[in-house]
Amino acid sequence: MLRTAVTAAVVVGCMASLAACSNDTGATPGDSGGDAASISFAYWGSNEENATIRSMVAAFEKAHPDIDVKPNWIQSDYEQKLQTSIAGGDAPTVAAISNTSLPSFFTAFKPVDVDAGAYYSPAVAKAGNVDGTDYAVPFVAKSKVMAVDKTAFTKAGLPAPSGTDPLGTREFVAAAKKMSSGSGSSRVYGSAPLWYDGWLLADGGSYYNADGTKCTMGDAAGIRAAKTVVDSVKPDGFAPTAIAVQGQDTFEWLKQGKVATLPDFGPWNIAKFAALDPARFALVPMPGRGEPMEVDGLGIAKSASAAQTKSAETFTRFMSTDPAAQNLLATEKSALGVPVVESSLPAFESAAPKANLRAFVDAVKRAVTTPYVKDKVRIESTFSTALNSRTAIGTGKEDPATVLPELQDTCQSMLDATK
Structure with a gap:
């Protein structure tokens, strides 16, 4: 029943954006170009959250079959291990990072383009900004x-x-x-x-x-x-x-x-x-x-090659704004958090239709932006x-x-x- 609701929401989201949805995930196939490179992706979470993220990665790879994403699920001491990998010259191409921790990590990431108009909450759009520059693309909101x-x-x-x-x-x-x-x-x-x-x-x-x-x-x-x-x-x-x-x-x-x-x-x-x-x-x-409110974003390693950067930009944009990814953030078994794009909110609320999940969405919209x-x-x-x-x-x-x-x-x- 949940899969039906999610699929329906994807179709609505695609129609609303006038995008052509031509595969069963709802993703819009992208042209990654001839120089696409494999990338690695580091993140944390429980067993259920890991399963959710892997399903999102699978949706990306279906939409972009020329880009291989190697998931790196770090189950404990995430930030410490991430810092160690960065210091050792083995940084993941893309890393999940909380806005609360970004000030300690932004020097390891490349500046990224964030389209503020893609997000329904100003606080979400600003979450990856450090001293006037965006270093992480918003991925999931964790309002209270x-x-x-x-x-x-x-x-x-x-x-x-x-x-x-x-x-x-x-x-x-x-x-x-x-x-x-x-x-x-x-x-x-x-x-x-x-x-x-x-x-x-x-x-x-x-x-x-x-x-x-x-x-x-x-x-x-x-x-x-x-x-x-x-x-x-x-x-x-x-x-x-x-x-x-x-x-x-x-x-x-x-x-x-x-x-x-x-x-x-x-x-x-x-x-x-x-x-x-x-x-x-x-x-x-x-x-x-x-x-x-915590907002987890996706940062691209400063050490990434030009080809890796191009693939990483395609990946982070998909995870951040494509309904095929955002619609999977919450299910009846697990929830990473609240989608950051408006078109995926119906899919989020359908994960527990009797539970007033709209309260989480309202909290995202009301969230106060904290200064850098x-x-x-x-x-x-x-x-x-x-x-x-x-x-x-x-x-x-x-x-x-x-x-x-x-x-x-x-x-x-x-x-x-x-x-």
């Missing part, structure tokens, strides 16, 4: 939504959240407190643990200002977000501590009625959620402004390590109102040193 147990809201005398309009952050906190009850091992929580970085953005804060020149996580919004996270895990709070859920699957807690809401719910969980009773469970927008910051990974790692060691967001006990301004000053010093 919230899974909820509607019966918990009913029992607390609250209306179930809307599938389209997000709760306000204060409204969410009040509801989570009201849905929390009991004590000890029988306690029911209104929410699974909150992620500080996500809640910071949802509640109106940010790590940096709009142009990435100032650190802002220690301002009033940052302190407010930190206090909410800290208060949520107090003995009378509305979320379990990180220690309480360590090594456990909070999705199972939702199924068992131990938590009423599961924020930070990613699209890779779609298959598990689709198996739940839609009369009881629903997907709704994240509260407030929503959480940061040089040395971003080291700066944010230093901040997060200190925040977790000093406050109850992690293992510490200090007041966020004291800690955050200090950490913001440290962040600013590190940021200024990069100029």
Whole structure:
């Protein structure tokens, strides 16, 4: 049934773009030219995600039979192994890379052409841009939504959240407190643990200002977000501590009625959620402004030859914008994430038609674009390590109102040193 839905969506997408679909994958056969070269493609993921990517590669090879793609599935320590291969002169021709990691890798990639008009979300179109230059072609969006147990809201005398309009952050906190009850091992929580970085953005804060020149996580919004996270895990709070859920699957807690809401719910969980009773469970927008969105892109190795580069450009363009690839991103068994082109959204939603997958799409459209910051990974790692060691967001006990301004000053010093 899913294959029928996907095929139908491909046909619609082809008609909409006036492209001639002349094979059963829905791909538009391309002219790769006489100098096509074999390429290698590195990526990460679970067994199911690997199967999805291989099906997309197969669709490409059917549309471009003169280009052979050698998949390189790296099952663990992906970025470390990718960095090692680059340093050793054995970089894959094409590598999947998250926008959050791209600032650490872009010097190993060639600039690429990104047609912003091909994508329905400005945040997606900008995801592969570093300091004004595009180094990765958008491939898949990984927006976040919230899974909820509607019966918990009913029992607390609250209306179930809307599938389209997000709760306000204060409204969410009040509801989570009201849905929390009991004590000890029988306690029911209104929410699974909150992620500080996500809640910071949802509640109106940010790590940096709009142009990435100032650190802002220690301002009033940052302190407010930190206090909410800290208060949520107090003995009378509305979320379990990180220690309480360590090594456990909070999705199972939702199924068992131990938590009423599961924020930070990613699209890779779609298959598990689709198996739940839609009369009881629903997907709704994240509260407030929503959480940061990851966008995985495809970078082309700077060391690639001219012939390899030409093949790689054909491959990345196909994976990024062709319905024959984008329609395969989500199935009833696995989901890499949300398509980045409009024509493939019907196929995405058909993977779990009762699960309101439109919430993921809406989150992609609403996503806030974060600025490029040089040395971003080291700066944010230093901040997060200190925040977790000093406050109850992690293992510490200090007041966020004291800690955050200090950490913001440290962040600013590190940021200024990069100029």
